[in-house]
Amino acid sequence: MPLGALRPSPLVEQATEHLREQITRGEWPVGTRLPGENALAKALGVGRSTVREALRALAGAGLVQARQGSGVYVIATEPAEDWPARLRRAAITDVYEVRVMVETQAARLAAERRTEEDVAALEAALAARHAAAAGDDAAFVDADIALHAAVVAAAGNPVLADLFAEFAPVLRERLIDLVELLGLRARDPDPGHATHAALVDAVRRGDGAAAEAVLRAELEHTLTHLRPRPDASADQA
The missing domain is CATH 1.20.120.530 (GntR ligand-binding domain-like)
Known part of the structure; x- marks a missing residue:
């Protein structure tokens, strides 16, 4: 499923929500390594810094985890309960x-x-x-x-x-x-x-x-x- 470019206006929030939807829909199952920052930035039509902030937000929600030298992996399809x-x-x-x-x-x-x-x-x-x-x-x-x-x-x-x-x-x-x-x-x-x-x-x-x-x-x-x-x-x- 193509990600699609985003509209201008808070881009970090939009990027976070777009990636969250992909994960919760099962487009990227648990254990999947996400595309790299460059690939995500190109697909979403945003800068790498925006993608980086979005991934931090998803990590805070318990959906993804960065592994040193390996990439960012999906670890859950539902946000952690606050x-x-x-x-x-x-x-x-x-x-x-x-x-x-x-x-x-x-x-x-x-x-x-x-x-x-x-x-x-x-x-x-x-x-x-x-x-x-x-x-x-x-x-x-x-x-x-x-x-x-x-x-x-x-x-x-x-x-x-x-x-x-x-x-x-x-x-x-x-x-x-x-x-x-x-x-x-x-x-x-x-x-x-x-x-x-x-x-x-x-x-x-x-x-x-x-x-x-x-x-x-x-x-x-x-x-x-x-x-x-x-x-x-x-x-x-």
Whole structure:
């Protein structure tokens, strides 16, 4: 199937999409070596630099791989699933287990590294969470996540902060469902206030072990609600 010359206007994007279509249609099966940069540039009517950028984009999508001294090979016919999509598809228990590991260590680091500004932000977030108890479930969950985000931010590690930011949308959606489904705020509109206050206090005091322990207990308590319960027959066995 001839590639055909491209129209002027962002050429890299057009070249990338054109080559992607060839791969996803099976024109170049997995294991096939692509034509060289010169041949692709001539077929597409663009410069070698445009082809090079397009191949980089395809490599980033997990479709091709450059092999030193050999060329560029097709390694998949479907783009790799990005991280946010993977999180949305993952079981909430799997996401939450990773959250426990990430946030408990972040709490320890926060206690060791917190600044006066961090402590002020934590206290404000705790007060906002308490105030949100008077609102609906979505507002309360938002305030709860904001407090946890403040703890992660106090750890002073931008990679941890970015990782939590990736988790946050998935956590928000699932936690709102959980709160509504189980009626967790029916008796107490502000569940976990004492625990979260203890967490903020531990970070303020610089007690990393206490901050980690308090947060671990809180998150694992929620995790018990997320794990599937054994059926009645299993209970009776």
